[in-house]
Amino acid sequence: MTVNDRKLKILKVIIDDFIDTAQPVGSRTIAKKYPLGISSATIRNEMADLEELGYLIQPHTSAGRVPSDEGYRLYVDELMKQKKMGKNDRQLIRGLLLNKVIEMEDVIHKSAQLLAQMTDLIAFVTLPQFNKSKLTNMKMVKINDSKVMLILVADSGVVKSLQLAFKNATQEALDAITDVMMHSLLDSTIEDITVKKIGMIKNVLPQYANVIDYLVPILRDTLNELDDIDFYVEGLNNAFNFPEFQNVAELKSFIDIVQSKEMMMRIMSDSSDDGIGIRIGKEIGEDALTNCSIVSVCYKVNGKNVGRIGLIGPSRMDYSKVISVVDYIRETLSDIFAGIYL
Amino acid sequence: MTVNDRKLKILKVIIDDFIDTAQPVGSRTIAKKYPLGISSATIRNEMADLEELGYLIQPHTSAGRVPSDEGYRLYVDELMKQKKMGKNDRQLIRGLLLNKVIEMEDVIHKSAQLLAQMTDLIAFVTLPQFNKSKLTNMKMVKINDSKVMLILVADSGVVKSLQLAFKNATQEALDAITDVMMHSLLDSTIEDITVKKIGMIKNVLPQYANVIDYLVPILRDTLNELDDIDFYVEGLNNAFNFPEFQNVAELKSFIDIVQSKEMMMRIMSDSSDDGIGIRIGKEIGEDALTNCSIVSVCYKVNGKNVGRIGLIGPSRMDYSKVISVVDYIRETLSDIFAGIYL
């Protein structure tokens, strides 16, 4: 059997309708609702074929049809109309993302919020791994008798400020130490800042040996805590409105998974870094998410892929819209992080 | 009719059992499960009386009884056994809260997490309103060509670090400006830092007039953003396990309310500042929360009440445990913020 043009037309219409209504689509519905110029009986025959070909599924004998993962895949790859975002929406996004925002984390956070809000799905982001980026600047500022603030600037543009419990420091000592550290650490990645390297400073600044000895373990612990990948989820509340989650238990298990950094990292680990990645149902490779799809994309800072931003929701999502929004966000982030605005 | 001792004993047992099982309690259950030395028939008579007195409610004729808000109130005020926290739990809390944590926000955040985790309820906190506290220190640090980090230290112990988009600044200019600002602003609250006051600095440092002109609007906008009360919710996922939320719609409306800062502020606005505040059902004064209770407490920094931390969940909560945990957290926070550890 062959997938002729008419079959594809029918498949497209079925998926469009199912995305819209969340109800299995029957032959009569199609015949009435869409002017294909063929009768329900003909459509029925074609539908039977489409099912045999694996693109449709019948939940039970007397129900309409529902797209299979393969059906969605064909739809996404070949059938759907590529929407372009409206000018209004584009301006809205740019406006919000460029508005007085100067911290990279904020931009990314806000992007995820926008994604979630515009698609009614759940958005997630990973921030650039601070650890792997190079140190471009560093400051230590005494803020009171017992606290010092450590400021680290990465070449990715991320700035971290951390409080250290550090008594009896003078600003002069901190400045001197920072100065030497910067010289010896510049251009090394943050994870490469070892106790040994910090210890070396003592040779250059013997007069501050005791301060340095005190500082080293504090610094080590603080830097170790940066080890992790930052991962955020936005729009979790949208899950309450998915008709696919009828009862609290299903909802809970979905939300648990989406919130689990480990799980999401594992799922994302084999995503390609280029272009938009779309995973449909089984393709995700996670039993608990067989009815979900993920649309995600890498964003670049200084031309390097450093993080991922995307959406997760029921397989029955408006791919066309979702893809256009995700793509526009990616584009906007690239522009922002290319240094034009930030 | 009078509430004699036996009635109270029975009421206590009923509430204990209901808190435990979440099922209406019948006379036979009590007679079998608790050795009160009276028959189910007698208990039945007493239960009818307790209902007439308003302490119990019968969901329907052929069901057991459930405590009313008044029943819970009596239970909390008079009947329940005041639990003391186990030594293990106490050590766990202290350990976690004192472990290398030096930022006040972190301590409070972690406290809320602990509350949620130990009670399986939902915890909320408000942070000290930064705005209303006095400025004790201030720094501006140039971190690259286009960014300056502003560090503000409040007398509450809270430290805020904010990035400003600020080109062409020299560290010398920043230091000079900060120095003058500190002298003129010290001991005023942060909300009192007006454009006018900052503008005055130009008189003292005419050589930096242009830098100051550039800084003023940026600083104003940044400080305006601090206007809000910080409000956090922890343990939202626990709501999925409350048997009182059978369907997704109920769950959603509860979670929406709990997440709404405005709503929670309104609810908390008339809470007394001293001791543990317990609001049961209708006492909350919010229709959507008639089946919930709130246990909350103010915590002090430097002897002043600056924020609130508490729990919200179904009225059917283990008040004894909840109260002991909340109280111990309050005590621990007081100790920490009294400056002993921080």
Place this chain on the structure above:
DNA sequence: TGTTAGCACTCATTTTTATCGAGTGCTAAT
């Protein structure tokens, strides 16, 4: 006079049965 065994009664919940209707597959006519 307070307590309790006994029993009829109530009513939410569960189980069973009946009805409905959307949608299908097949056949025969066009």
Place this chain on the structure above:
DNA sequence: ATTAGCACTCGATAAAAATGAGTGCTAACA
């Protein structure tokens, strides 16, 4: 090849029946 027509399927909804936990009341008892 297309389509009208029709018997059939089966989930969903509704109605009916069975179940059982729990009550209130009465009468006997200590």
